[in-house]
Amino acid sequence: MTLPHLPDVPRDRRRTATIIAVGALGGLCLLALVFGVKGLFAPADGQPSGGSSPAAAGTSSTTSAQPAPTGTDTGSQSPSPTSTPPQAAADVVQFASPSGNIRCAVSSAGARCDIARKDWSPGPKPAGCVADWGVGVFVDGSRAGLVCASDSVDGGKALKYGKTVTRGDFTCASSKDGISCRAADGHEFTLARASYKVS
Numbered sequence: 150m151t152l153p154h155l156p157d158v159p160r161d162r163r164r165t166a167t168i169i170a171v172g173a174l175g176g177l178c179l180l181a182l183v184f185g186v187k188g189l190f191a192p193a194d195g196q197p198s199g200g201s202s203p204a205a206a207g208t209s210s211t212t213s214a215q216p217a218p219t220g221t222d223t224g225s226q227s228p229s230p231t232s233t234p235p236q237a238a239a240d241v242v243q244f245a246s247p248s249g250n251i252r253c254a255v256s257s258a259g260a261r262c263d264i265a266r267k268d269w270s271p272g273p274k275p276a277g278c279v280a281d282w283g284v285g286v287f288v289d290g291s292r293a294g295l296v297c298a299s300d301s302v303d304g305g306k307a308l309k310y311g312k313t314v315t316r317g318d319f320t321c322a323s324s325k326d327g328i329s330c331r332a333a334d335g336h337e338f339t340l341a342r343a344s345y346k347v348s
Contacts, residue, residue: 240316243305244323251328251340252304257317259289260330262340263302269344271295286338286345290318293336293347 241256253262263285271283278297285296308314308323315321318333327341338347 242314242316243303244308244314244321245304245306246323246328247307247309249304249307250342252302253308253321253328253330254302254304255314255316255319255321255330257319259287259332260319260321261285261287261296261302262321262328262330262338263296263298263304264340264342264345267342267345286340286347288319288330288332288336288338288347290332290334291336293332293338295345295347 239256241254243252243254245252250266251262251264253260255261274282275297280297280299282297283295284298284301287294287296308321308328310323310325313320313322319330321328321330327339329337329339331337336348339345
């Protein structure tokens with residue numbers, strides 16, 4: 150049995166077909182690589198990688214806050230009920246102290262600053278706090294207090310001494326005495342390595 154004779158395809162057409170096939174295969178491989186790498190960096194919890202909606206200054210929804218009295222010794226005060234700081238607005242700005250020890254975020258919803266090294270104690274952990282207690286302080290439109298959080302503020306570029314950042318009714322200022330954030334209604338905090346103050 151003989152096979153039917155196939156028409157002879159010119160060599161130039163075979164070369165062009167081969168180039169097109171190799172190019173298409175290469176393009177598919179490149180797309181697979183791009184989507185594969187993107188998948189490696191996607192968050193495992195299904196949240197968008199463009200950012201989270203942090204509370205008052207870059208915290209997650211698991212964050213709660215504890216209002217605290219003015220001063221550095223809160224141990225003698227009975228804990229107030231745990232409350233949740235407001236969610237950050239879209240205009241959130243993050244910054245750090247010049248030393249990098251304090252990292253803050255402020256938006257038109259409030260402000261929060263976290264501190265890495267401190268010489269003061271936040272006092273006993275309230276019963277309602279199931280995360281890290283006293284990692285920072287916050288202020289919103291109705292109160293200021295210590296933070297109970299399982300995450301931290303990322304911070305950003307250093308805010309030089311004497312400079313301020315304002316978002317909505319909240320203004321944060323950097324000085325050699327620490328970072329201070331104040332709401333238009335008068336609630337405020339000052340955070341430094343040596344001490345903190347909320348009112």
